[in-house]
Amino acid sequence: MKKVQLILFGIGNVGSTFINQILEAKEIFKQQNLAVEIPVIVNSTTAFFKDEGVDQSWKANFKDFSLPYRLEDIVQFVQSKKWKNVVVIDATASKQLVANYTFLVENGFHIIAANKVANTLAYEEYAYFKEVLKENNTHFLYETNVGAGLPVIETLKSLYNSAEKITKIRGVFSGSLSYIFNTFSEEDKSFSKVLTLAKEKGFTEPDPRTDLSGTDVARKLLILARELQFSYNLEDVKVKSLVPFHLTATTSVTTFQEKITDLDEEFESLKAKLNENEVLRYIGEFDVEQEVLEVKLVSEQKQNPLGALQGADALFEIYTESYGNQPLVIQGAGAGAKVTARGLVSDVVKLAERI
Numbered sequence: 436m437k438k439v440q441l442i443l444f445g446i447g448n449v450g451s452t453f454i455n456q457i458l459e460a461k462e463i464f465k466q467q468n469l470a471v472e473i474p475v476i477v478n479s480t481t482a483f484f485k486d487e488g489v490d491q492s493w494k495a496n497f498k499d500f501s502l503p504y505r506l507e508d509i510v511q512f513v514q515s516k517k518w519k520n521v522v523v524i525d526a527t528a529s530k531q532l533v534a535n536y537t538f539l540v541e542n543g544f545h546i547i548a549a550n551k552v553a554n555t556l557a558y559e560e561y562a563y564f565k566e567v568l569k570e571n572n573t574h575f576l577y578e579t580n581v582g583a584g585l586p587v588i589e590t591l592k593s594l595y596n597s598a599e600k601i602t603k604i605r606g607v608f609s610g611s612l613s614y615i616f617n618t619f620s621e622e623d624k625s626f627s628k629v630l631t632l633a634k635e636k637g638f639t640e641p642d643p644r645t646d647l648s649g650t651d652v653a654r655k656l657l658i659l660a661r662e663l664q665f666s667y668n669l670e671d672v673k674v675k676s677l678v679p680f681h682l683t684a685t686t687s688v689t690t691f692q693e694k695i696t697d698l699d700e701e702f703e704s705l706k707a708k709l710n711e712n713e714v715l716r717y718i719g720e721f722d723v724e725q726e727v728l729e730v731k732l733v734s735e736q737k738q739n740p741l742g743a744l745q746g747a748d749a750l751f752e753i754y755t756e757s758y759g760n761q762p763l764v765i766q767g768a769g770a771g772a773k774v775t776a777r778g779l780v781s782d783v784v785k786l787a788e789r790i
């Protein structure tokens with residue numbers, strides 16, 4: 436039986452769902468000759484340790500018995516156990532934790548991250564980290580960085596590694612932006628009303644400008660481009676922000692919410708210019724041949740996969756030489772704790788096969 440010990444950083448939406456999914460998967464893991472335990476769970480201030488791995492009572496145990504910690508304490512604890520296969524699961528959005536990835540890798544830990552920070556570091560830092568991984572013969576998996584549980588990175592990597600020529604990647608990369616434009620195009624509601632609805636349904640970030648600025652899409656585009664071995668930085672992505680200049684991040688979230696109807700006129704006029712069979716979509720696009728990375732608002736034909744998108748689905752089109760004009764399409768829920776946690780579990784199984 437192959438044993439894998441997980442050190443989980445982050446027990447928020449994704450992290451807590453992940454623990455429950457790992458506990459529920461024990462029987463299926465056994466069928467694969469695999470035993471997965473989570474002996475350490477950590478939030479930003481305290482850590483809970485249990486040699487044989489946490490069980491269903493992890494929440495109460497964490498509340499009652501977790502202790503303030505330093506990263507060095509965790510490394511020391513793990514090393515004292517002489518475990519062979521130790522994997523850090525990063526279910527945080529922490530820059531500070533990513534700054535310690537090198538330290539963790541040098542201590543022999545593999546890393547699986549939902550956190551996008553490492554893959555969007557300045558190129559030199561990113562390349563250095565990849566080098567450290569190689570030198571230490573450790574693995575770094577991050578399928579959930581783009582499209583949550585959807586197999587986007589795996590598919591792209593597999594095409595690239597088989598020498599398939601990828602010519603273009605485009606799509607609606609986020610569930611919130613999908614919902615906003617699918618609803619705005621279909622229903623007779625103002626843009627501000629749709630934004631408010633999206634926020635009420637929990638699709639947008641607390642500050643909707645995080646979605647509307649295009650930064651999140653730009654990050655995902657950069658991650659995909661780097662999978663194809665391009666050495667771009669975030670500044671290389673041309674982003675058409677949907678936030679009007681007078682409401683950019685220098686104004687407070689409250690002011691933005693108060694003036695949210697300021698967005699309506701422009702979007703109404705864009706909608707009025709559409710032909711009957713067209714809809715608006717806010718997309719990420721990497722034209723590999725032209726080497727252009729863009730986040731932009733486009734009109735799409737309703738009958739095309741992007742135009743026909745419903746609900747809060749994300750959609751990725753991958754154009755390659757063999758697939759010709761008909762792209763390979765990956766579509767489904769592009770966010771949410773359940774699908775993201777499942778993506779992390781799937782990375783654990785993949786990693787276990789490699790070690």
Ligand SMILES: NC(=O)c1ccc[n+]([C@@H]2O[C@H](COP(=O)([O-])OP(=O)(O)OC[C@H]3O[C@@H](n4cnc5c(N)ncnc54)[C@H](OP(=O)(O)O)[C@@H]3O)[C@@H](O)[C@H]2O)c1
Nearest residue numbers: 445446447448449478479526527528529549550770771775
């Ligand atoms: N939710 C999704 O649909 C989705 C999809 C794809 C990717 N992701 C990514 O998954 C990650 C987690 O998302 P989430 O929605 O679960 O966030 P969340 O609910 O805000 O939880 C974040 C967790 O990280 C902990 N944390 C923060 N800094 C830490 C540090 N330095 N060391 C240890 N723990 C730390 C927090 O602890 P405290 O409570 O002590 O602050 C909290 O437990 C993010 O990077 C997100 O972008 C999420």
